[in-house]
Amino acid sequence: MPNSASAAGRESSVSGTVAAFRLLGVPLRLHFTFILLAVFLIVLGLGGEQSLAMSAVYLAALFGSVLLHEVAHAAVSRRLGVRTLEIVMFPIGGVARLERNPKPQEEFWISLAGPFANLLIATTVLGWLYARGSLVPLPELWNATDANLLERIALGNLLLAAFNLLPAFPMDGGRILRSILATRMSEERATRIAARAGRFLAFGMGLYGLLSMQFLVVFVAFFVYLGAAQESAAAIGRALTQGIPVRDAMVTRFHTLHHGDTIAIAARLMLESSQQDFPVMHGGQVVGLLGRNSLLRAIATEGQETYVAGAMERDFPRLAPDTDLAEILPRMAHAGACALVMDEEALVGLLTAENLSEYLLLRRFGMTPGYTRPA
Numbered sequence: 156m157p158n159s160a161s162a163a164g165r166e167s168s169v170s171g172t173v174a175a176f177r178l179l180g181v182p183l184r185l186h187f188t189f190i191l192l193a194v195f196l197i198v199l200g201l202g203g204e205q206s207l208a209m210s211a212v213y214l215a216a217l218f219g220s221v222l223l224h225e226v227a228h229a230a231v232s233r234r235l236g237v238r239t240l241e242i243v244m245f246p247i248g249g250v251a252r253l254e255r256n257p258k259p260q261e262e263f264w265i266s267l268a269g270p271f272a273n274l275l276i277a278t279t280v281l282g283w284l285y286a287r288g289s290l291v292p293l294p295e296l297w298n299a300t301d302a303n304l305l306e307r308i309a310l311g312n313l314l315l316a317a318f319n320l321l322p323a324f325p326m327d328g329g330r331i332l333r334s335i336l337a338t339r340m341s342e343e344r345a346t347r348i349a350a351r352a353g354r355f356l357a358f359g360m361g362l363y364g365l366l367s368m369q370f371l372v373v374f375v376a377f378f379v380y381l382g383a384a385q386e387s388a389a390a391i392g393r394a395l396t397q398g399i400p401v402r403d404a405m406v407t408r409f410h411t412l413h414h415g416d417t418i419a420i421a422a423r424l425m426l427e428s429s430q431q432d433f434p435v436m437h438g439g440q441v442v443g444l445l446g447r448n449s450l451l452r453a454i455a456t457e458g459q460e461t462y463v464a465g466a467m468e469r470d471f472p473r474l475a476p477d478t479d480l481a482e483i484l485p486r487m488a489h490a491g492a493c494a495l496v497m498d499e500e501a502l503v504g505l506l507t508a509e510n511l512s513e514y515l516l517l518r519r520f521g522m523t524p525g526y527t528r529p530a
């Protein structure tokens with residue numbers, strides 16, 4: 156297994172998350188909306204005829220079921236040789252960030268594993284109850300009591316499996332659909348179809364939730380919609396950048412600063428050009444990177460006559476010109492991201508989130524990747 160325990164593994168690429176714990180060596184992070192949902196469910200779960208302790212057991216069991224679902228994904232992808240960098244828990248389930256993009260056939264099995272784990276839990280619990288002859292009929296489950304706790308946990312798992320098998324992004328069923336479609340069309344087209352199904356589903360759910368005044372359904376629909384949009388953007392970006400080196404998309408005409416320049420000079424340069432990030436040079440060598448935010452902070456705290464050397468980032472992100480664009484796309488996806496493209500110690504270009512999105516736009520309009528710039 157490649158030992159690319161990269162810096163990306165330490166810091167999440169998804170903002171608004173808190174680190175929780177490690178699961179089979181995979182860092183698990185909770186998205187803040189997941190915590191909101193947990194609080195909401197706890198408040199909601201306090202009613203009914205069940206005791207407080209059993210309400211807690213019920214919620215813990217469902218949370219455990221969702222975790223097992225994610226563990227199943229991670230375990231199968233590990234078997235197929237795809238390492239999971241992190242799992243982020245969203246209200247509608249977890250999203251596993253993988254080290255590399257799985258091939259359609261791998262994606263099929265990885266995606267199926269999660270819902271399968273929930274089906275396995277449900278059938279095990281129901282089978283055990285059936286063997287004991289103590290199975291409570293379905294209509295009685297509407298009234299939550301301590302006595303039907305196990306049936307409700309089984310039902311919860313059936314619902315988790317069914318929901319995740321919906322053939323629409325960002326659900327596992329959407330990935331399964333895409334992996335099947337991708338065997339007979341391009342991955343990009345397959346992704347568009349699965350994402351369109353996701354938006355359609357979200358719209359239907361949202362409408363139903365609003366008409367029936369079910370807040371939770373609207374909430375879930377909102378996340379399905381966001382997830383579908385994000386997934387399709389990420390997958391289309393991947394399809395458009397795979398196999399293309401950083402050098403094809405980088406900015407090659409840019410200004411640099413000298414490490415003895417003042418912040419005032421940097422600010423003027425930022426106004427005169429449209430550049431926001433400046434490599435800082437010292438005797439032909441790059442010594443740092445001055446970004447827009449660092450520049451503004453320096454003006455506010457130190458004044459405009461201080462030197463850029465004091466405000467610049469010395470530990471800046473660097474990329475090799477031959478790095479695959481698809482590989483670094485998640486790290487460059489947030490606004491304001493900038494990396495220096497270095498061939499050994501020589502600065503050859505800049506890669507920013509903005510020019511990357513321009514590049515993606517050009518690719519979407521059919522521009523070929525290997526084009527050479529006029530000298």
Ligand SMILES: [Zn+2]
Binds near residue numbers: 249270327
């Ligand atoms: Zn899943």
